[in-house]
Amino acid sequence: xLLVDIVLPGLVLGGMYALIxxxxxxxxxxxxxxxxSYGESLVAAAFGAFSLYSGLGLSPLAALLLAVPVAMVVxxxxxxxxxxxxxxxxxxxxxxxxxxxxxTFGVLFVIQGAMLVAFGGQYYSYSYLSIPLTIMGxxxxxxxxxxxxxxxxxxxxxxxxxxxxxxxTAVRAIAVDANAARLVGIDVAALSGxxxxxxxxxxxxxxxxxSMFLTFNAAMGVIFTMKALVVVIMGGVGNVMGALVxxxxxxxxxxxxxxxxxxxxxxxxxxxxxxxxLLIRPTGLFGRAAS
Amino acid sequence: xxxxxxxxxxxxxxQALADVALGIEQGEIVAxxxxxxxxxxxxxxxxxxxxxxxxxxRIRFEGQSIAELPAHLIVERGIALVPExxxxxxxxxxxxxxxxxxxxxxARAGEADRLAKILQLFPRLAERxxxxxxxxxxxxxxxxxxxxxxxxxxxxxLLDEPSLGLSPLLSREVFRALTQIxxxxxxxxxxxxxxxxxxxxxDRVYLIESGRNAGTGLASAMKNDPEIQRAYxxxxxxxxxxx
Numbered sequence: 132x133l134l135v136d137i138v139l140p141g142l143v144l145g146g147m148y149a150l151i152x153x154x155x156x157x158x159x160x161x162x163x164x165x166x167x168s169y170g171e172s173l174v175a176a177a178f179g180a181f182s183l184y185s186g187l188g189l190s191p192l193a194a195l196l197l198a199v200p201v202a203m204v205v206x207x208x209x210x211x212x213x214x215x216x217x218x219x220x221x222x223x224x225x226x227x228x229x230x231x232x233x234x235t236f237g238v239l240f241v242i243q244g245a246m247l248v249a250f251g252g253q254y255y256s257y258s259y260l261s262i263p264l265t266i267m268g269x270x271x272x273x274x275x276x277x278x279x280x281x282x283x284x285x286x287x288x289x290x291x292x293x294x295x296x297x298x299x300t301a302v303r304a305i306a307v308d309a310n311a312a313r314l315v316g317i318d319v320a321a322l323s324g325x326x327x328x329x330x331x332x333x334x335x336x337x338x339x340x341x342s343m344f345l346t347f348n349a350a351m352g353v354i355f356t357m358k359a360l361v362v363v364i365m366g367g368v369g370n371v372m373g374a375l376v377x378x379x380x381x382x383x384x385x386x387x388x389x390x391x392x393x394x395x396x397x398x399x400x401x402x403x404x405x406x407x408x409l410l411i412r413p414t415g416l417f418g419r420a421a422s
Numbered sequence: 423x424x425x426x427x428x429x430x431x432x433x434x435x436x437q438a439l440a441d442v443a444l445g446i447e448q449g450e451i452v453a454x455x456x457x458x459x460x461x462x463x464x465x466x467x468x469x470x471x472x473x474x475x476x477x478x479x480r481i482r483f484e485g486q487s488i489a490e491l492p493a494h495l496i497v498e499r500g501i502a503l504v505p506e507x508x509x510x511x512x513x514x515x516x517x518x519x520x521x522x523x524x525x526x527x528x529a530r531a532g533e534a535d536r537l538a539k540i541l542q543l544f545p546r547l548a549e550r551x552x553x554x555x556x557x558x559x560x561x562x563x564x565x566x567x568x569x570x571x572x573x574x575x576x577x578x579x580l581l582d583e584p585s586l587g588l589s590p591l592l593s594r595e596v597f598r599a600l601t602q603i604x605x606x607x608x609x610x611x612x613x614x615x616x617x618x619x620x621x622x623x624x625d626r627v628y629l630i631e632s633g634r635n636a637g638t639g640l641a642s643a644m645k646n647d648p649e650i651q652r653a654y655x656x657x658x659x660x661x662x663x664x665x
Contacts, residue, residue: 300518301525304511311509314470316497316526316574370513 135269137387143275145382146282147341151355152362152374153289154333160306160369161326163224164214164231168239169334169359170352175242176202176338177347178250184257191259191343192281198335206331209238210324239352246349256346278340285336286375289329293371302326306369334359361401365408367418377416380404423448423609424469424483424501424578430476431464431633438464439475439633446578451600451610453620453641455654456630462613463506465630466580469611470503471496484577498526500577504584506613508567512556516547519555519566523573532575540569543599561592568599578609585616597623617654621645629654 151173158166176198183189183197217234221227260274293299302322305312309319337355341347362381366373381401388400408416424446431439438461446452454462467473469481471493481489488496511519520540524533541548544565550558555566564584571579581600585593597619600610604623614620621627621641629637629650644650 297521297525300514300522304514304518304522307511307513308509310472311505311511312522313472313493314497314503314505314509315522315570316494316529317522318492318494 132268133390135267137390138383139266139269139271140275141383141386142379143271143279143344143382144386145379146279146286147337147378148358148362148382149375149378150282150286150340151334151337151359152366152378153286153371154330154337155359155363156306156366156369156371156374157302157326157330157333159363161302162210162214162323162330163218163227163309164210164235164327165228166330167232167235167356168242168352169235170355170357171239171242171246172202172206172331172334172352173338173341173355174347174349174352175246176335177342177345178246178255178349179335180339180342181255181257184259191339192277195281195336195339198339199332202335203328203332207324207328209331210327214327215320215324243349243352250349252348252350254346254348257342259343261344272344274343278343281336281340285333289333290371290375298322303369303371358401361405365405365415367415370415370417373415373417377408424611425480426465426469426482427480429465429468429479429481431461431468431473432476433464437633439468442630442633442635444628444635444638446609446611448577448609449604449607450626451604451612451624453612453614453624453627454630455614455617455620455627456636458615460630461633462630463582464633466503466582466611466613467505469496470501470580472503472505494526497574497576498528500528500575501580502571502574502576502578503580504564504567504571504582506582506586508563510555510563510566510570513554515552515554516558516566517551519570520547520551520573523570524575526574529573529575533573536573536575540572543572543602544569559592561588561595564588564592564596565599568596572603576608578611579603581610581612581614583613583615585614585619593619621655 155166155169158164158169179198180191180194183194184191213234214231217230218227221230260272260277262273263270264273264276293303301312301317304317305319305322312319362377363374366377381404384404385397385400389397412418426445427443429439429442430437442465454465456462464473468475471491475481475489479489481487483499483501488499511522520537524530524536546562547565547569550562555563558566568584584596588596593616601623604610612620612624621644624641627639627641627644628635
């Protein structure tokens with residue numbers, strides 16, 4: 132059935148987008164770091180899962196237990212010892228944004244260079260749970276379903292943590308107004324570091340899950356950075372629900388265009404959707420009206 | 423409970439505050455009067471830790487120096503600022519704003535009781551707990567801001583222009599709430615353009631001109647001082663005879 136053929140893989144792809152956009156929301160919306168090396172972290176996690184699977188026979192799902200804590204620690208260190216100092220030095224929001232872009236642009240090349248040295252430029256993939264499964268007349272590999280399931284679990288848990296706990300509400304409060312957050316006793320620097328680390332953890336989850344069913348190489352991080360950025364802006368910067376909805380929407384639209392029109396047009400569809408949303412709602416689907 | 427001395431602050435080369443001193447005792451409502459740009463907001467922000475005072479400033483609260491503390495730790499000591507323009511989280515709901523008010527560790531015990539009291543003080547908020555704050559009127563947002571500050575279980579409440587932009591009716595409601603708050607033993611330091619309303623509820627007054635202390639006294643005496651009436655109560659001079 133054509134509809135299921137589009138919706139199911141669309142949701143798998145969209146689930147990945149939603150997950151990595153959630154991570155970027157934490158890094159950009161809360162910690163105010165426009166992280167250009169975001170996609171490289173994702174590809175690094177994919178290579179990590181690949182190495183553990185092909186070298187040690189460790190399942191990618193088990194690799195999550197290693198990749199996520201490592202990514203969180205690395206991201207926290209990056210924030211604490213490099214980015215936070217830079218943020219404190221910059222005079223205003225605009226200068227902060229430019230500084231963070233310049234620094235993470237450098238980090239991008241460091242990560243990418245390290246991956247090129249270790250793995251070269253060729254494409255990688257591995258076969259894990261690539262068992263075809265037929266659902267309502269549509270065939271899908273089990274690994275994609277597992278990836279969707281994990282993305283839903285992780286994304287749902289993060290969503291609940293951000294909306295239902297006091298510390299999660301505090302994290303969102305920083306995204307809304309960092310100065311006001313200080314007035315209610317929130318240690319903005321410490322909590323921003325934590326949000327940045329969690330964002331790094333989420334992108335590592337995304338990388339491991341994506342590696343189960345996509346081919347990847349050391350140079351393709353920028354695609355994920357752009358997609359995550361498109362989704363975050365489309366959903367409304369700093370808005371958790373917006374990132375989730377826009378991610379799923381983008382996944383389904385891209386799959387529909389690839390299936391119904393031409394696979395070469397997916398990127399064009401991405402930006403057409405992006406432009407369309409921004410023309411109608413300049414602050415994003417769930418963004419607040421400009422004040 | 424709060425002693426401020428030798429407080430100076432510079433914005434670049436412009437000196438916003440010059441050797442300001444003031445003190446507040448427990449349970450007092452103290453008003454600061456002064457023209458726009460006299461440095462009143464900067465004074466409150468310095469106490470709350472949002473701006474760093476120049477070297478040599480002494481700010482002591484409950485006997486301990488707080489001049490070097492970051493803002494989030496000053497809240498933890500029991501000082502809550504309701505900033506000019508309210509500083510509420512517009513995208514969050516009323517309930518979330520109030521919950522965040524109780525973010526400091528000092529506010530966790532008795533949180534539910536305090537919330538109940540605040541909703542009693544501002545019944546409008548009780549009806550609008552799930553509403554996003556940015557969709558509310560200025561007066562209601564001010565109630566959220568004051569309620570959020572009270573949620574932090576403060577000993578001293580700093581209010582910067584609480585009636586700015588409010589209708590006279592809502593202004594009165596806010597001031598009525600302040601007198602009720604005083605009954606609970608809380609101290610209040612108030613900066614307010616509505617000099618008459620602040621003189622009505624304050625115990626003592628400090629006058630600030632061009633960033634310097636320009637006088638202090640009991641509010642009751644100031645209200646009847648012709649100099650004060652001319653300088654701060656403006657055209658109301660003729661109408662200020664008690665009725």
